[in-house]
Amino acid sequence: MSVQDPTFRGFANPVDPSPAELRAWAYEPDSVPLETMPPDWDLLVSGDHLITTLFDLAMDPSCPARRFALHCLYIYAADGIRTKFRAHSRRRLRKLVEQAERNGDEPMLIWAHNTRVLQSRPELFDYHDWCEGGLVRQSRRL
Template identity: 50%
Template sequence: MSEASFTGFAHPALPTVDEIRAWALDPSSLAPEGRHWDLTLATDELADAWLDLAGDATCPKRSFALHVLYIYSGDAVRTKFRVHSRKRVDKLLDKAQESRDQYVGLWVANTKALIRQPDLFDYDEWCNGGLVRRPRRLSPGPTRR
């Protein structure tokens, strides 16, 4: 099977939940051309879909879905919850805790650590995929005064 651009997006910059699911479950589809497509996908409207896809061990784009979750929560904390409300992030974390997937569990633990200690935010780790490529539990250091 060769890889090809996915033609199922009416507007790739504003995909629907159904379009995201179809793309993510297609093993031969590539992401649309263009820089920072991943950053445009970390929205409240798509967050539940990304969570479902990240917890699905059979999803071909599972690590991409996890990457978008890290962008979502990292951006929420980095902006002091102006981009995504604390209530919405907490609701997503509650839903994620029902997952038995170890990588989703690690995302939950790391997001909670970031909420407690926002200076754990590092753009490369949270928004450029570092925590997906090198999964590990972040541990908050001593609280600064």
């Protein structure tokens, strides 16, 4: 499933990377460490423009930046659900969840499960878990 650019040459604009730049970086994340990225870079890239790229990266167990991509999926899901889908499309999130359920491994199945739980019980939202990587670092089903 891994389609990668063999050499990452940097971001033209790190605040708004292209899907190709993000994908190339994800396979060479040490070339530009996360610590050197703009503050809240995870929040900046977790939008509609890059979500399918992030999803593909999170689905690839061999991607070195997979955990980062999965973290961004949690941000995206929570942002959509918490804004009652004013921030992101309910349909797009549903399609990603269904694809993860059909083709994903354990981390992706847990993300899909947790997203469905949050949709049915939005009061379970915890900023640390969903937006600061808690559910990625300590993977668990809600």
